[in-house]
Amino acid sequence: MKKTFIWMGSVIGTAAVLALMFGAIEKRSEPRIISVSGECLTTAPKDKTAITLRVSTVAPTAVESVKSATEQIAKITDFLKNQPVEMQTTQFNSYEKTEWNRDEQKSITLGIETTIAIEVSANSIEQIEKILGQFAGMKNVYSENLRMYSSPEKLQPIMEKCLGVAVENARVRANALAAGDNKQAGKMISVSYDTNTANAVMPVANLMRTKLVSAAATESFDMASGTIVAKDTEVNVSVHAVFDIK
Numbered sequence: 001m002k003k004t005f006i007w008m009g010s011v012i013g014t015a016a017v018l019a020l021m022f023g024a025i026e027k028r029s030e031p032r033i034i035s036v037s038g039e040c041l042t043t044a045p046k047d048k049t050a051i052t053l054r055v056s057t058v059a060p061t062a063v064e065s066v067k068s069a070t071e072q073i074a075k076i077t078d079f080l081k082n083q084p085v086e087m088q089t090t091q092f093n094s095y096e097k098t099e100w101n102r103d104e105q106k107s108i109t110l111g112i113e114t115t116i117a118i119e120v121s122a123n124s125i126e127q128i129e130k131i132l133g134q135f136a137g138m139k140n141v142y143s144e145n146l147r148m149y150s151s152p153e154k155l156q157p158i159m160e161k162c163l164g165v166a167v168e169n170a171r172v173r174a175n176a177l178a179a180g181d182n183k184q185a186g187k188m189i190s191v192s193y194d195t196n197t198a199n200a201v202m203p204v205a206n207l208m209r210t211k212l213v214s215a216a217a218t219e220s221f222d223m224a225s226g227t228i229v230a231k232d233t234e235v236n237v238s239v240h241a242v243f244d245i246k
Helices: 002-029 062-080 125-135 152-181 210-216
Strands: 033-044 048-059 085-101 106-122 141-149 185-198 233-245
Touching: 033 152, 033 185, 048 062, 048 085, 048 125, 062 085, 062 106, 062 125, 106 125, 125 141, 152 185, 152 233
Parallel strands: none
Antiparallel strands: 033 233, 048 106, 048 141, 085 106, 185 233
16 A cells, blocks of 8 residues: 555656646747837828819709709710729719708708719829819819829839838837847747828819919919919838747
């Protein structure tokens, strides 16, 4: 019986020692890591100019209102089809239009208003100027959101390059922090990133004035004259990276 207890005690003791040894090995095998952020700020040239053309009509019935708006927008799109531009419909709705009557102290119905808007973009500001001149003064036609922006084709390579710069900045920061322990950053274990671009948009109601487009090319903005800002697009890329330490 004593031999059995001695043998069991030896097994338990050996198992405990092995557990401690493997625990120490496992603990030593856990990699030391460092988590840092990196940023990149740059700009992209604006290669596109866009304008929104909006048709709004009011009629006694929905059928009349929609018919009037669609006929007028059709004339616009027929012209645009033969121009070097891109266009897409951004709004199409029809609703009852009301107005508050102060004398009667109640809301009165003016009719059914239908609004159809299309965004028109071109590679040159001169082309947008031509379009504005074509529809200037046309009844029920309004222009808004004249702006210049960077196309996805122009932005993508610049953002990809900026992403690489942000990662390198993160590694430099990781090395600087690890140097305090006489170490350096090793391989990148994980990374996540976020991008942000800022395009200035100048909403202007009924800006059928040629001088606005011409002034936009000078990359200035003046509240009095109504010109728009045409500075380069601001690109901001930030990353969060985790490196091991060696």
